[in-house]
Amino acid sequence: MEYQNQKHTDTLAALQELIEIVAKLRSPDGGCPWDLAQTPETLTPYVIEEAYEVVDAIKSGDKNAIAEELGDLLLQVVLQAQIASESGQFSLKEITQGISQKLIRRHPHVFGDVSVTSVDEVRQNWEQIKAAEKGEASPEAQKLSAKLGRYGRTLPPITAAMKISQKAAAIGFEWENIQGVWDKFHEELGEFQQALAEETPERQQAELGDLLFAVIQLARWHNLDPSVGLQGTNQRFVQRLEKMEAVVDRPLSDYSLDELEKLWQQAKAQLAQDSLGENHLSYND
Numbered sequence: 001m002e003y004q005n006q007k008h009t010d011t012l013a014a015l016q017e018l019i020e021i022v023a024k025l026r027s028p029d030g031g032c033p034w035d036l037a038q039t040p041e042t043l044t045p046y047v048i049e050e051a052y053e054v055v056d057a058i059k060s061g062d063k064n065a066i067a068e069e070l071g072d073l074l075l076q077v078v079l080q081a082q083i084a085s086e087s088g089q090f091s092l093k094e095i096t097q098g099i100s101q102k103l104i105r106r107h108p109h110v111f112g113d114v115s116v117t118s119v120d121e122v123r124q125n126w127e128q129i130k131a132a133e134k135g136e137a138s139p140e141a142q143k144l145s146a147k148l149g150r151y152g153r154t155l156p157p158i159t160a161a162m163k164i165s166q167k168a169a170a171i172g173f174e175w176e177n178i179q180g181v182w183d184k185f186h187e188e189l190g191e192f193q194q195a196l197a198e199e200t201p202e203r204q205q206a207e208l209g210d211l212l213f214a215v216i217q218l219a220r221w222h223n224l225d226p227s228v229g230l231q232g233t234n235q236r237f238v239q240r241l242e243k244m245e246a247v248v249d250r251p252l253s254d255y256s257l258d259e260l261e262k263l264w265q266q267a268k269a270q271l272a273q274d275s276l277g278e279n280h281l282s283y284n285d
Contacts, residue, residue, distance in 0.1 A: 019092065022078045026086065040080055047076045105129060144171065158227050161216045169220075178221050185214040236271070243267035 025035040050073040057065040081092040106129045108114035109122065116122050135141055148167055151160045168174070175181050188211040195207040219226040244252060244263040252260065 018074070018078055019082075022075070022082045026079075026082050035079075038079070038083070040083055043076060043079060043083075047073075047080075050076055102133075105133070144168070156227075158212075158216065158230070161213050162220060162226065165213075165217055165220055175217075175221075181214070181217050181221050185211075185218060188214040239271055240264060240267040243270055 022035075024030075025032045028036065050069065054066070054069040054073050057069040060066075077095070078092060081090070081095055085091040104111045106126050108125065108129075109116040114125065116125065131141075140146060144167065148164045151163045151167075154160075155163060175184070188207070192204075192207040192211045195204045199207070216226050219229065241252075244260075244267045247266075248255070248263065252263075255263070
């Protein structure tokens with residue numbers, strides 16, 4: 001018990017040090033100009049970026065990388081709290097108290113007298129309590145458009161598009177067959193091409209969104225995950241560039257487009273061969 005108490009004391013001391021460092025960075029008297037220039041809005045991209053880097057570190061299994069990226073994400077929380085406290089909105093105290101109270105409310109089987117027998121019951125209780133807290137039990141909040149609107153506001157765009165289309169399909173707002181989905185894709189592709197040739201940037205952006213939404217419907221109909229697919233494409237693109245850079249003696253920018261295309265095809269073929277080799281070894285292990 002004494003060891004645990006000391007760990008808690010050390011943790012609180014480390015957190016307090018971080019709070020004081022961030023306060024110093026934001027101080028008009030000797031603080032950092034960059035930190036002083038930040039607002040909650042300008043920091044939003046960093047919140048998203050750091051969250052994704054935490055996920056990437058977890059996937060890598062590197063404990064040092066995980067700890068570092070969680071620290072970067074924690075910095076964003078403390079920064080947001082510091083900025084808010086400077087204008088009297090809230091502080092890290094309100095943030096921590098709020099999440100503690102929420103956890104107690106949403107775990108009545110731990111902190112109350114509710115009994116559960118499965119993970120599904122825990123999830124159902126959580127969602128019911130959450131809906132009551134947020135006023136989502138009202139008739140207006142129960143409308144499909146209200147639910148889908150929340151997905152659009154709170155989820156990454158590709159994930160939101162998939163969830164929105166799944167929920168719409170569940171109530172019967174769906175194509176009769178896959179051909180209808182392909183027809184929609186080709187329709188949106190044509191409208192996007194027309195917008196690029198004749199319309200304003202705003203219309204082009206809108207038509208691009210419609211085209212991407214149509215692609216996501218194709219993925220849904222074929223039980224594919226567009227986020228996973230795009231992530232794989234990103235990884236393969238980088239891997240091919242790595243192969244290209246491994247066989248050249250100067251920066252890629254010094255090569256012509258024809259030379260780059262040749263290097264690209266060589267890298268693509270090499271990676272395909274490497275993949276076949278790995279699969280062969282795995283099969284024979």
